[in-house]
């Protein structure tokens with residue numbers, strides 16, 4: 593089990609090209625369930641999610657980011673929010689959202705699907721809320737695009753470990 597988690601951590605790549613095959617509703621629920629099992633300060637669970645599979649809504653969201661082509665290609669989107677009215681500590685709630693999103697990316701990898709954390713769209717988060725008909729109290733953290741990878745040739749790099757050790 594430990595090796596499987598490490599494999600997922602190391603093998604996961606950001607996937608931006610997808611086949612047209614839909615993602616099943618139960619798969620989306622499994623991904624979000626992995627997200628909600630992330631740690632959060634005081635187990636506050638500040639995250640909220642909007643699942644988007646409808647083509648017109650995806651098209652509208654695509655207009656809000658320079659990564660619109662990724663959104664259009666993905667059959668499913670998970671918009672991750674913090675509920676401002678449920679916040680107890682902004683820094684810790686934002687940290688928890690990051691842990692939640694990473695859990696979801698690892699679940700996507702474990703399910704044989706592909707996904708990418710889209711943050712550039714945050715520059716238009718007010719418009720995203722309008723499109724998704726969500727009030728201002730919900731603060732967009734990211735949109736995770738999910739689908740079946742068109743290929744698995746993505747490569748990424750990291751600086752050597754020594755660069756980060758102080």
Ligand SMILES: Cc1cc2nc3c(=O)[nH]c(=O)nc-3n(C[C@H](O)[C@H](O)[C@H](O)COP(=O)(O)O)c2cc1C
Pocket residue numbers: 604605606607608659662708709710711712713746747748749
């Ligand atoms: C906070 C954050 C915001 C990101 N925003 C975008 C984005 O808007 N568009 C995109 O294509 N990838 C985005 N990414 C994915 C990164 O580009 C990617 O994780 C990085 O290049 C490393 O590649 P890897 O995920 O394949 O290891 C984002 C990742 C994070 C953590």
